[in-house]
Amino acid sequence: MKRSPKDERAHAATDAMRDQEVLRANKELAAYFQGLRTEREARAALKIIKAFIKERERLDAARRRPLPGLKPVAVPARAAVRTRKKGSAAAARASRRRAAEHTASVRDEQPAEIEAIVGPSDEEASDVTPD
Numbered sequence: 001m002k003r004s005p006k007d008e009r010a011h012a013a014t015d016a017m018r019d020q021e022v023l024r025a026n027k028e029l030a031a032y033f034q035g036l037r038t039e040r041e042a043r044a045a046l047k048i049i050k051a052f053i054k055e056r057e058r059l060d061a062a063r064r065r066p067l068p069g070l071k072p073v074a075v076p077a078r079a080a081v082r083t084r085k086k087g088s089a090a091a092a093r094a095s096r097r098r099a100a101e102h103t104a105s106v107r108d109e110q111p112a113e114i115e116a117i118v119g120p121s122d123e124e125a126s127d128v129t130p131d
Helices: 005-033 039-058 089-109 111-118 122-127
Strands: none
Touching: 005 039
């Protein structure tokens, strides 16, 4: 449901007041760690910060306002999921690395049995000199 312009102004004023309150709470908390405030004041500041974070988590990422004291950043059109594509070179390197780590760990566990099947590792082969 779309808000009326009057509601938008009221919401903006409330948001601005909330931002100022969160900035003040951050300063109070920093002052507590410097020994300038009591634990009671720090707990009150934490309540304000936690309430702000909970409210912010409920909002959609595209509709979130920037954190108090920071400039707005561009929101990506689609959230990037950090997975590798199956055919990419990075995925191939990662799978080779995992395979190498697996064979190295298996070699460490049962060296005599594995050497009979696989042969000596590169390090052991370089130690042996041909006669």
